[in-house]
Amino acid sequence: MKALAISGSAKKGGNTSFMLKTVLEGLEKDGIQTELIELADEEVKSCTACYNCFKNKNNKCIIKDDNINLYIQKMIEADIIILGSPVYLVDITPKLIAFMERCGMVSIANKYLLKRKIGAGIVVRYRRAGAIHGLDSINHFFLVEQMIVVGSNYLNIGIGRGSEATNLADSEVDEEGIKTMIDLAHNISWLVKEKYQ
Template sequence: MKVIAFNGSPHRRGNTYHSLKLACDEMNIRGIETEIIQVGGKPLRGCIDCGHCKSIMDRRCSIATDEMNDFITQAITSDGMLIGSPVYFANMTPETKCLIDRLGRVTRNNGFLLKNKPGAAVVAARRSGEAFTFASINYLFQASQMPIVTSSHWNFMMANSQNDWEQDEEGLETMRLLGENMAWILKKFAG
């Protein structure tokens, strides 16, 4: 079994990455393979509503000038998914939004290709906007018929600057428990 974790932060090893890694490490301990995929900082285009994914049904977006089709393929072939984003002006990063819009359109228009794959949002924030960002990411999972994996609290890591994630004790425990719960659910689904 494999879980893909999309890092929507432009900081490759920032607070969002470490939040995702904490959850992934817990899954790895429990025999679940994980991979963190860097999305933030990539030159991604937003959905242009061209209708290609509705009419062609080839599991691809018509925009072929960026890495999104690779991300879509990785999501489709995974057993579960985490999407992480820092909070930028009370919302997710533009790259995270591009991922959600294009991934969501292609997979829904091709027969709900993410259906029954567990998913979870992970958010790193300085002081506000985390609940809105968390909800916005979870809308993809809900609209895709994906079970949402929970923890002991909302999946937030409170951090002001680089490596502040280590100071948030509740956030550390929340991310570890998220990874534990994701592994448990995947194993239950596998029978």
């Protein structure tokens, strides 16, 4: 059983990464293998609408100069996919959107590679707006891919200032957000047991 988490934050080790790690630690306690990929230092190209994935049907995107094909393979091998993003101007980051476009189209072109995998989104915000909208964007991806979406005791949203000054994850003090992530892990573990045992 494997969980793959992807952070679309521009910052490595920031608030998004902290909240994703909180979920992954919960899953590890229940015996689930985990991996976190932070896209911060990588370029992720947008879909070019070439539709070669529908022509080739080889589980791959034709764009080869980034890591998307590696990540598609990792998603195929994972049972649980967790996507995380900070809110950037009232939505998720362009990097995570590009990631979802490319992986999502390849999945659909190949008879829904992600179908019935477990999916959970998390979003981290600082100001008043954008978190619910961002979480909806991630959940819409899961729904279009025919995945099974898991929730928590409240929406999977953390709060962090962005740590411009310290470069540390200040969401570490967001107790409600942390509890939400821990309960999300419990719910994913429960579903895994129901689904596979």
